[in-house]
Amino acid sequence: MKKINKKMLRSIKEHKGQYIALLLLISIGITIYLSFVMAVYNLSDTVDKYYVEHGLADFYVTPVDIDKAVAELRQTNYSLDIEARGKYKGNIIFENDQAKAGIISLTKQVNILYSQTDKNRLVDTYELGEDEVLVIETFANARNIKAGDTINLKLSGEQYKLRVAGIVLSPEFIYLVSEDTPLLPMPAEYGMVYVSEAFLYKAIGKDFMNEILVKSSLIEKEQLKAIENEIKDINEVLYITSKEETISYTGTEEEIRGEKAMAESLPVVFLFIAAIIMAVLMARKVEGERTEIGVMKALGYSNAKIMWTYIKTTVLVGAIGAITGMILGGAVSYQFTRLYTKIFSIPLLSYKFEGKYLLQALILSVLFSGIAGIFGARKILRLMPQESMRPKPPKKGKRILIEGLMLYQKMKFSNKLVARNIFRQKGRVLLILLGVAISFAMLLTPFAFYNLINSMFVKQYEEIKVIDHDIKLKKLY
Secondary structure, eight states: OOHHHHHHHHHHHHTHHHHHHHHHHHHHHHHHHHHHHHHHHHHHHHHHHHHHHTTOOSEEEEESSHHHHHHHHTTSSSOEEEEEEOEEEEEEEOSSOEEEEEEEEOOSSSSOEEESSSTTEEETSOOOOTTEEEEEHHHHHHTTOOTTOEEEEEETTEEEEEEEEEEEEOGGGSSOOOSSSOSSOOTTTEEEEEEOHHHHHHHTOTTOOOEEEEEESOOOHHHHHHHHHHHHTOTTEEEEEEGGGSHHHHHHHHHHHHHHHHHHHHHHHHHHHHHHHHHHHHHHHHHHTHHHHHHHHHTTOOHHHHHHHHHHHHHHHHHHHHHHHHHHHHHHHHHHHHHHHHHTTOOOOOOOOOHHHHHHHHHHHHHHHHHHHHHHHGGGGGOOHHHHTSOOOOOOOOOOTTTTSHHHHTSOHHHHHHHHHHHHTHHHHHHHHHHHHHHHHHHHHHHHHHHHHHHHHHHIIIIISOOSOOOOOSOOO
């Protein structure tokens, strides 16, 4: 090993406490980056696969006459999967309270359910009895409903006792919120249940079908827009809603987009703080090793070679921190993915460990560390051998900015010394202040978001939507 490299390793050993702290900071940043970015990537991939495998509807059509509308839809210029269903609002009555519920007839081709009672099973061939019901998982968990239980369903003023045949997930309601209170999911207050067509026929009558689901094999936005325009021109279509206009689809996409933004920005904060500390540390090392640098220059070492020794130290620390973060991030990302699937109520259909994110993490860490090394060791370029082998002369004394203030005159001597050091080392102080400011900003941001959400709810339900009850009448006399 070259002597200059031995010097680098000896220096790391002498200041191992500082370097361990930097390693931890870099490792945390890379761990957060990999765990979030891998989890979000797998979440996005799983959601897309879930939509395809379970046939998420592209359009929801409300018809004037359902039979005529279905016939006209089948005559369009596109190959479409078309399925009619009934969709109503009702209530589920419990012993001490009740909850709102969407009541939907079971479909077999579009918006196919996923059975949580019988894992990995698509509910596309299940024959639901007239007295049976399937309950969506988020609501079932919030209300402790299990397969085999009996629930009281209220629809059109009548109550029906139905047996819970299973707990299910739906691609239509990944992000389930009530149409009446569409701010945040309230799983204990609003749920979805699926019933048989025979039940709706008994409860509503023969004209219980009131919505048509349309699924196309085309995926390009321009093609889907052309289909939407053709459907709008059908006389028997009252109105049409695309999947992009539904709360669940939009909410899920926005959540994934927000998580991606956080995954890309939060680790940069940790790495930036680490880079600031590393730059300050390198600057102090260069100041403390002036004589050694002067000797190396006198022996013929070039500025580039000496400077590379210091940069190599920061790059080595960054690389080791990145590798540690990769190991931890890879382990944590799978757990994060599982957590996301539970939050979004989707099955974990796929998990991939993408190598490109490991490479990105390594490049990111080495880049920040290298820049910090360059910034901290840049004074080497200005040192002359004869000058550096002498002790550094003290800086030329001069009046600082606040010396004329009364406050400064009343300070103790030790405090005046601190004030002078702050003004004489402005760059270093500003970097430290920036690091502390970013750290405090990260601590305060969650509290700010908490207060923001609270104020949104207060404004929504105390100033905008000022009602206590929403009553729907069976008949209007």
